[in-house]
Amino acid sequence: MIIASEKKRVFIYKDTQLSDPSxxxxxxxxxxxxxxxxxxxxxxxxxxxxxxxxxxHYKFLSTLGTKG
Known part of the structure; x- marks a missing residue:
């Protein structure tokens, strides 16, 4: 018997764990x-x-740009 279950999504920015809003x-x-x-x-x-x-686990990686 196979039971399917959804995995909980976790979002990470820097060292902060952010919950899934929806x-x-x-x-x-x-x-x-x-x-x-x-x-x-x-x-x-x-x-x-x-x-x-x-x-x-998803990681948000900021990409810093330069001005000029």
């Missing part, structure tokens, strides 16, 4: 959601998922 949101939409709190995420990329136990 399973219905894409990972890009979650990034945009947290960009309201962390403006540097407006230019971030998403790394992952990395499976850890029963969770899917």
């Amino acid at each position: 399973i219905n949101l894409s990972k890009e939409a979650v990034l945009n959601f947290y960009a309201n709190t962390y403006p540097e995420l407006n230019n971030a990329t998403i790394d992952g998922p990395e499976i850890k136990d029963t969770e899917l």
Whole structure:
């Protein structure tokens, strides 16, 4: 018998673990959601998922630009 289960998504920015605001949101939409709190995420990329136990870990990686 096979039992399917959804893995919990966890989003990580720097050393902060961010909860999933809604399973219905894409990972890009979650990034945009947290960009309201962390403006540097407006230019971030998403790394992952990395499976850890029963969770899917996504990392938000900020990409710093230069002016000029």
